[in-house]
Amino acid sequence: MCGRYVLDNEGIIAFEKFARSEEAAGLIRPRFNIAPTQQAPVIVKAEDGGTPLLRMMYWGLIPGWARDASMAAKMINARGETLAEKPSFRGPFASSRCLVPASGFYEWRKDGTRKTPFYISRRDSPAFAMAGLFSHWRSPEGESRDTFTIITTEANAALAGLHERMPVLLEPGDWLRWLGAEPAPKEELQALLRPCEPELLGLREVSPRVNSPREDDAALLAPVGLGL
DNA sequence: CCAGACGTTGTT
DNA sequence: GTCTGG
DNA sequence: CCAGACGTTGTT
DNA sequence: GTCTGG
Numbered sequence: 001m002c003g004r005y006v007l008d009n010e011g012i013i014a015f016e017k018f019a020r021s022e023e024a025a026g027l028i029r030p031r032f033n034i035a036p037t038q039q040a041p042v043i044v045k046a047e048d049g050g051t052p053l054l055r056m057m058y059w060g061l062i063p064g065w066a067r068d069a070s071m072a073a074k075m076i077n078a079r080g081e082t083l084a085e086k087p088s089f090r091g092p093f094a095s096s097r098c099l100v101p102a103s104g105f106y107e108w109r110k111d112g113t114r115k116t117p118f119y120i121s122r123r124d125s126p127a128f129a130m131a132g133l134f135s136h137w138r139s140p141e142g143e144s145r146d147t148f149t150i151i152t153t154e155a156n157a158a159l160a161g162l163h164e165r166m167p168v169l170l171e172p173g174d175w176l177r178w179l180g181a182e183p184a185p186k187e188e189l190q191a192l193l194r195p196c197e198p199e200l201l202g203l204r205e206v207s208p209r210v211n212s213p214r215e216d217d218a219a220l221l222a223p224v225g226l227g228l
Numbered sequence: 229c230c231a232g233a234c235g236t237t238g239t240t
Numbered sequence: 241g242t243c244t245g246g
Numbered sequence: 247c248c249a250g251a252c253g254t255t256g257t258t
Numbered sequence: 259g260t261c262t263g264g
Contacts, residue, residue, distance in 0.1 A: 001237060003247025036247065037264050063234070065241045073263065074235050076247080087234045087242060108247070110238085115248090152236080165237070211248055213264055 001077050002130065002150045002167035004106040004210065006119070006221070007031050007041065011103035014127035018175070019043045019054040027056050032220045035213035036060050036076040042132060042148050043099040045179040052179055061149035062137040063088045069139065072147060078133060080153045080168055080193030084186065092133035097178055099129040099170065100150055106210055107162040117210045118162060119221055120203045129175055131168040131193060151193055158198035169196045
């Protein structure tokens with residue numbers, strides 16, 4: 001699955017030419033432990049069909065029909081295999097797809113009673129885009145909130161030892177079609193929701209300090225067990 | 229018809 | 241909003 | 247994902 | 259153990 005991830009400075013730079021930001025400059029900053037319910041940058045199609053937009057949204061999708069925000073915490077992932085049918089995701093899949101920029105993500109391996117955190121990133125690139133859905137929600141009190149979820153698929157061979165699920169990583173050549181800036185039939189979009197080649201991924205054990213969502217600095221990525 | 233759910237992952 | 245279960 | 251709480255009463 | 263909050 002994907003329950004924590006990283007977007008470092010190199011990752012931000014990697015998307016600067018693909019998307020333009022309307023957010024205050026300070027909001028888009030390196031993050032080393034993005035956790036559910038926090039705000040994070042996502043990329044959506046521009047209304048005018050031009051350069052895609054990078055905007056901050058809350059992680060945890062609240063469907064437009066929800067009466068309160070209580071669904072958010074459990075809607076951090078959507079199964080790629082079933083999202084076209086689920087009431088909460090069907091609408092967003094049809095009209096509100098997004099990219100979630102990342103440098104890497106964390107997975108916890110269960111060792112008996114203990115859980116050991118690992119950091120997973122790509123060997124071929126400092127950044128990648130995860131497939132996501134977003135939703136614009138308005139509370140009964142009239143407050144607006146933009147939220148998103150990260151799509152998962154079965155884990156590939158690189159991650160099978162850690163988990164059964166992993167986030168969908170989209171190749172740059174598919175980004176515009178996923179966003180809807182280039183036309184694509186539903187079946188074609190669904191076909192993108194599969195695991196990437198295992199050779200593309202590298203992983204390493206990291207400090208248990210990542211367990212705390214409040215820990216958020218570059219030192220979290222230091223490998224452990226190498227006598228450093 | 230109305231009421232109630234609407235999700236994922238991991239663990240047993 | 242829309243589907244399922246009663 | 248992990249960390250941390252895990253309650254009731256009365257009032258609006 | 260299970261739910262909520264971040």
